[in-house]
Amino acid sequence: MNIMEEYGLSFGEYSLVIVYEPGRRLIRRSYWVKGQVDRPRPNWSMWTLIECALHRDSATLWPHLWVTHGTPIQQRAWQTMYRIPYGSTVGYLDLAEALGNKASQGIGQACKANMCLWFIPCHRVIHVDGRIGHYSGGDEIKPWLLALERDYSQKELLDFLSKENKRW
Numbered sequence: 001m002n003i004m005e006e007y008g009l010s011f012g013e014y015s016l017v018i019v020y021e022p023g024r025r026l027i028r029r030s031y032w033v034k035g036q037v038d039r040p041r042p043n044w045s046m047w048t049l050i051e052c053a054l055h056r057d058s059a060t061l062w063p064h065l066w067v068t069h070g071t072p073i074q075q076r077a078w079q080t081m082y083r084i085p086y087g088s089t090v091g092y093l094d095l096a097e098a099l100g101n102k103a104s105q106g107i108g109q110a111c112k113a114n115m116c117l118w119f120i121p122c123h124r125v126i127h128v129d130g131r132i133g134h135y136s137g138g139d140e141i142k143p144w145l146l147a148l149e150r151d152y153s154q155k156e157l158l159d160f161l162s163k164e165n166k167r168w
Contacts, residue, residue, distance in 0.1 A: 081122050
């Protein structure tokens with residue numbers, strides 16, 4: 001039986017719950033909730049993964065994300081989304097074309113199936129006309145996340161998260 005641990009990471013108005021499988025050192029899923037959560041604060045090894053997520057350190061973080069459950073197209077889409085720079089956005093259609101697909105609906109389905117919200121930044125995928133689109137973590141959270149990335153540098157956000165979550 002796989003033992004799972006849950007951690008809560010407060011971003012102020014919202015919190016990210018991270019479901020972690022320590023035996024395999026794997027983030028199984030993450031999801032957003034409004035307000036604070038009654039979960040333990042991230043431990044040292046989880047903070048390492050959080051810092052890797054902010055700095056897009058794929059060599060360190062990618063092996064710790066549970067991305068084996070999707071279709072091959074979804075897995076390729078997640079790998080491409082993972083490389084979208086912090087504070088940037090890309091269109092559903094642009095992403096589909098980059099993957100050799102003419103239909104943006106497949107990218108939308110990959111976003112919907114993403115189990116590692118925030119770590120695989122599907123919130124950075126928007127419509128080519130600038131509309132934000134839906135977000136499986138909650139439609140109200142997507143514009144909030146985009147604004148957070150617009151208003152805080154990666155270092156400022158890491159400093160904020162460290163203080164907000166009372167990092168040792």
